[in-house]
Amino acid sequence: MIPAEAVEQLDEQFREIVRWHFSEETGTPFWIAWAREAGWDPVEEVRGFGDLGRFERFDGEWLKTVPHEEWVPKAFQGRPFTIFETGGTTGSPKQRIGWDDYKTDYEEFSDTLDDAAFPRGGYWLMIGPTGPRRLRLAIEHLANFRGSACYFVDLDPRWVKKLIAAGETEQARAYMEHVVDQAATILEQRSVDVLFTTPRLLEALGERVSIPEAGIKGVFCGGTTMSPQVLRFLVEEVLEGKVGLVPTYGNTLMGLAAHKPGFAEEGYSITYHAPQPRAVLRVVDPEDGEVVDYDEWGRVELTTLTRELFVPRFLERDEALRRRPCEAFPWDGVGEVRPFRGEAEGIVEGVY
Amino acid sequence: MNSPPVPIPVLRMGTEYESLEQVEVQDHADGTTLALLDQVNAGIVRRDLRGATNPLRELPIDRLLQICAEAGERFMEDELPVADGRATQAAQEYIEALSASSGLPHRLCRTNMEKIRTVLTSMEEVLRGLTRGMDLAVLDGGIGAQGGVGLCYAPTTERLGVVLPNNSPGVNSIWLPAVALKTAVVLKPGSGEPWTPLRILRALIAAGAPAGAFGYYPTDHEGAAAVLDGCGRALLFGDERTTAAWAGDPRISLHGPGRSKVVIGPDEIERWEEHLDLLVESVAANGGRSCVNTSTILVTEKGDDVAEALARRLAEIEPASPTDPEALLCAFPEHRIAEAIDASISRGTEQGARDCSLEARGTPRLTRLDGGAYLRPTVVRCDDLDHPLARTEFLFPFTSVVEVDAEALAEAVGSSLAVTALSRDRRLTDELVARGDIARLHLGPLPTTRVDWGQPHEGNLFELLYTRRALSRAQDW
Incomplete structure (x- = not known):
C-alpha cells in the first residue's frame, strides 16, 4: 500500500463507521442523540476523514458515567459485552464496552511479529495489569492465536500510584519486589519463550535473572514512556543484545500500535503507527487542534473507527513527535511518546 | 564564547559512556550552550552499582596521599580530558566555562580551585584532623594504637555516593577525603555545575588513581535516588525539600541550608x-x-x-x-x-x-x-x-x-x-x-566562613566511612 491508498482506505472506513454509528438501523444511542443535539446529520454529510473536525472532541468523562447501554450499537443489542477499564493513571478509570475488537487488533498485530523471537507454540508470561483491563485478555488471545499459552503475574497500577503519591517509596519497592518474585519463580519452574511487561518491571526482572539465560526469546514492552536511552539500555544491557524487543503503545480505546521496524538504526527513537484504519493517531497543536508539521512535538490525538466504538478526536495524556509514513505503515506515526508536559506533574507512572 | 558545546560523558565506574540523551549547560548571561551533558537513566546507575568493585581498597595510604597531592596540582594546572579523544580543558578554559554556567566571577572560581587543591595536597593533615591524629597506617591494616589504646577500624562501605549541588565548586572538597580513605566515589553532578567534579576525577586518574573507583553519573531525580540507594554511605546536598525525603536514613549525611x-x-x-x-x-x-x-x-x-x-x-x-x-x-x-x-x-x-x-x-x-x-x-x-x-x-x-x-x-x-x-x-x-x-x-573574632582543614568539615567523613570495632587479642597470639 502507498500513502495515497491509505488515505483512500481511511476515507472509506470513516464514512462506513460514521454511517454505522449514526444511522437509525445500526446506530449507537449515544451518537444518534448527539447528532440530534448537534443539529446536523453525519450520515448524509460526512464525505471522508477530512470531516473529522466537525465532531467535537470525545470527552473521556462520558466513559465514566454514561450508561453502557448507550454505547451499544443496535446491531449488537442483546449480545453480552465485556467491560474494560483504563489504567487510571489520569484520575478515576474510564470504562469501555467491547466484543471482538481486541481479537481483531491483536490478530492483526500478530502478523508484525518475527517467529524467531516470538515462536509459535510454547509459553508466554505477562507481568502487568490484569484485572478489568483489556490488555490481559488481549495478550492471552494473542498467545493463543499463535498457538501458545500464557502465565500471568498481576500488577495493580492503581495501588502503585497511591503508594508513590503518598511518598511510600519503601512500600512501592516492596510491592514491585513481590511482583518480580512471582515472575522469577515462574521463570525458574517453567519454560517460557515470550514476556510481556513494562520497562521498569523488565529492568527489575533483569536484575534478578539473566533474561536470555532464562530462555526468553522475545519481549513486548509497553505501558510507560521509553526514551531512546531507556530503550537502548533495555536492548543492550537488560536483554544483553540477545532477545528480540518489541515496544508497544496501546490503550483500551485504541488497541495496539505497532512500532516502525529498525529503531536501533534510528538512534533508538521509537515511532508507533496506529492500527489504521481502525484507529488513527494524529499529533496536534494542543491550542488550535491542527496537525503539527513532521518532526514537531504535539499532543497525541486518537480517533477510533470500529463498529464497536466510535471515538473522534480524543486527546491522549501523551505528547509525541509527528513522524512520516514508512513502508510497513504508509500513514503518519507518533515518535518518542511521553506524558504531555502540561499534565506530566499530575501523572504518576511509577512501576506501571 | 562561540566554540561548539563541550561533550560531557558519563563515567560508568571508570568507563566512559556516551548517552543518547543530553541536557544543555547554558551560559547564564546569553543562553549559549556551553556543554552537552550526557544523562543516564536510573537503570544504568542501579546496574553499575550492583556489580561495582573498589580498587582503592588495595592501595596503601602512602600511595593514596601521593596520588591526592599530584591530583591537586594537576587539577590546578593541567589540560585534562573532559571526554576521551573528544574534548580537553585547560585550567583557564575550566575557569571560563565554570564562570559562564555558574555565574561565579573568575576570581572566585580561582579561590575555589585553590580550596580544592589545598584539600588534595594537604590530605594527610585533613585525615589527621578527621581521625584525631590517628596513625594513618591503621587504614592499611585496620589495627593500631593511639595514646596506648588499641584501635581497630572497619570500613562501613566500599562506595560513597554524592549528590552534588550547583551553588559552589568548593563543596567538592567535602567528599575528597573519601578517596584517601580508600572509598570509591559515585558522583551525581548538578546539571548547572558538571565541570568541577569531573575535572577532579580526571586529575585523580591522571595522577594514578584507578579509574574503576570513580563513577560520574549525570542523571535525573530517580537516578540520584539510585546513587543514594546503591551506596553504603552517601552525602546529599540540597534544599530542605530534597533532603527531607532522606532524613532518618543513617547511611546518608544531609547537607541542606547552613543557617x-x-x-x-x-x-x-x-x-x-x-x-x-x-x-x-x-x-x-x-x-x-x-x-x-x-x-x-x-x-x-x-x-x-x-x-x-x-x-x-x-x-x-x-x-x-x-x-x-x-x-x-x-x-x-x-x-x-x-x-x-x-x-x-x-x-x-x-x-x-x-x-x-x-x-x-x-x-x-x-x-x-x-x-x-x-x-x-x-x-x-x-x-x-x-x-x-x-x-x-x-x-x-x-x-x-x-x-x-x-x-x-x-x-x-x-x-x-x-x-x-x-x-x-x-x-x-x-x-x-x-x-x-x-x-x-x-x-572569638573568626568569620563563619573560616575553614580549618584540621577540623571536621560538615560532619566527619571518617566517622561516616569507618566504624570502630572492639578488638581483643589474647596474650602471645
Whole structure:
C-alpha cells in the first residue's frame, strides 16, 4: 500500500463507521442523540476523514458515567459485552464496552511479529495489569492465536500510584519486589519463550535473572514512556543484545500500535503507527487542534473507527513527535511518546 | 564564547559512556550552550552499582596521599580530558566555562580551585584532623594504637555516593577525603555545575588513581535516588525539600541550608564596630554562595546600628564583569531565581522587615550587567526571629540582624552549620558548646566562613566511612 491508498482506505472506513454509528438501523444511542443535539446529520454529510473536525472532541468523562447501554450499537443489542477499564493513571478509570475488537487488533498485530523471537507454540508470561483491563485478555488471545499459552503475574497500577503519591517509596519497592518474585519463580519452574511487561518491571526482572539465560526469546514492552536511552539500555544491557524487543503503545480505546521496524538504526527513537484504519493517531497543536508539521512535538490525538466504538478526536495524556509514513505503515506515526508536559506533574507512572 | 558545546560523558565506574540523551549547560548571561551533558537513566546507575568493585581498597595510604597531592596540582594546572579523544580543558578554559554556567566571577572560581587543591595536597593533615591524629597506617591494616589504646577500624562501605549541588565548586572538597580513605566515589553532578567534579576525577586518574573507583553519573531525580540507594554511605546536598525525603536514613549525611550565624554577646556589643570587617567577610565571602556564609546576626542590642553600618559597608560591593579581578558578586544562573528572591525579600519588607541596604544604597536590589542577573548585598533588620526573613538563607550576600534577650541567645541560634560567638561570657559560650546542633563553632573574632582543614568539615567523613570495632587479642597470639 502507498500513502495515497491509505488515505483512500481511511476515507472509506470513516464514512462506513460514521454511517454505522449514526444511522437509525445500526446506530449507537449515544451518537444518534448527539447528532440530534448537534443539529446536523453525519450520515448524509460526512464525505471522508477530512470531516473529522466537525465532531467535537470525545470527552473521556462520558466513559465514566454514561450508561453502557448507550454505547451499544443496535446491531449488537442483546449480545453480552465485556467491560474494560483504563489504567487510571489520569484520575478515576474510564470504562469501555467491547466484543471482538481486541481479537481483531491483536490478530492483526500478530502478523508484525518475527517467529524467531516470538515462536509459535510454547509459553508466554505477562507481568502487568490484569484485572478489568483489556490488555490481559488481549495478550492471552494473542498467545493463543499463535498457538501458545500464557502465565500471568498481576500488577495493580492503581495501588502503585497511591503508594508513590503518598511518598511510600519503601512500600512501592516492596510491592514491585513481590511482583518480580512471582515472575522469577515462574521463570525458574517453567519454560517460557515470550514476556510481556513494562520497562521498569523488565529492568527489575533483569536484575534478578539473566533474561536470555532464562530462555526468553522475545519481549513486548509497553505501558510507560521509553526514551531512546531507556530503550537502548533495555536492548543492550537488560536483554544483553540477545532477545528480540518489541515496544508497544496501546490503550483500551485504541488497541495496539505497532512500532516502525529498525529503531536501533534510528538512534533508538521509537515511532508507533496506529492500527489504521481502525484507529488513527494524529499529533496536534494542543491550542488550535491542527496537525503539527513532521518532526514537531504535539499532543497525541486518537480517533477510533470500529463498529464497536466510535471515538473522534480524543486527546491522549501523551505528547509525541509527528513522524512520516514508512513502508510497513504508509500513514503518519507518533515518535518518542511521553506524558504531555502540561499534565506530566499530575501523572504518576511509577512501576506501571 | 562561540566554540561548539563541550561533550560531557558519563563515567560508568571508570568507563566512559556516551548517552543518547543530553541536557544543555547554558551560559547564564546569553543562553549559549556551553556543554552537552550526557544523562543516564536510573537503570544504568542501579546496574553499575550492583556489580561495582573498589580498587582503592588495595592501595596503601602512602600511595593514596601521593596520588591526592599530584591530583591537586594537576587539577590546578593541567589540560585534562573532559571526554576521551573528544574534548580537553585547560585550567583557564575550566575557569571560563565554570564562570559562564555558574555565574561565579573568575576570581572566585580561582579561590575555589585553590580550596580544592589545598584539600588534595594537604590530605594527610585533613585525615589527621578527621581521625584525631590517628596513625594513618591503621587504614592499611585496620589495627593500631593511639595514646596506648588499641584501635581497630572497619570500613562501613566500599562506595560513597554524592549528590552534588550547583551553588559552589568548593563543596567538592567535602567528599575528597573519601578517596584517601580508600572509598570509591559515585558522583551525581548538578546539571548547572558538571565541570568541577569531573575535572577532579580526571586529575585523580591522571595522577594514578584507578579509574574503576570513580563513577560520574549525570542523571535525573530517580537516578540520584539510585546513587543514594546503591551506596553504603552517601552525602546529599540540597534544599530542605530534597533532603527531607532522606532524613532518618543513617547511611546518608544531609547537607541542606547552613543557617550560619554570628552572635554578638552583651559583653561585646559595645565594641560591635571593631567586628564590622568580620561581619562583611562572613556575609559576603565567596559571593554569599556558601552554606557557611552568615545569614543571621544575633545581637542583644544596637541592632539598628549594626544593620545600618553593615549595609553601608556591603553597599560598596557592586556587580562587576566576571573577569574583573575584584569581582565578588555572582550572577544567578537562572534569572527567574534572582527575580523570585528579590520578590520574596520585598514581601518580607511589607511584613515589617527593614531593608537597610536599600536605604544605604538607594539603588534596586535586582540589577543586570552584561546579560547577567545580580542581587546586590542585602541586610534586613527584623524585629524578631519569627519574621520570615530572620532565618532565611539566600544564594547571595544576605543577612538579617535580630535583637534577642541575652539569656535567650543560645536557644535562638538553633540548628546551624557555622556559628561565630563574639563573647567571652562563659555562660553563653558554655551553652553554645553544649548544643549538638552547631556543626562548627568559632569562639572569638573568626568569620563563619573560616575553614580549618584540621577540623571536621560538615560532619566527619571518617566517622561516616569507618566504624570502630572492639578488638581483643589474647596474650602471645
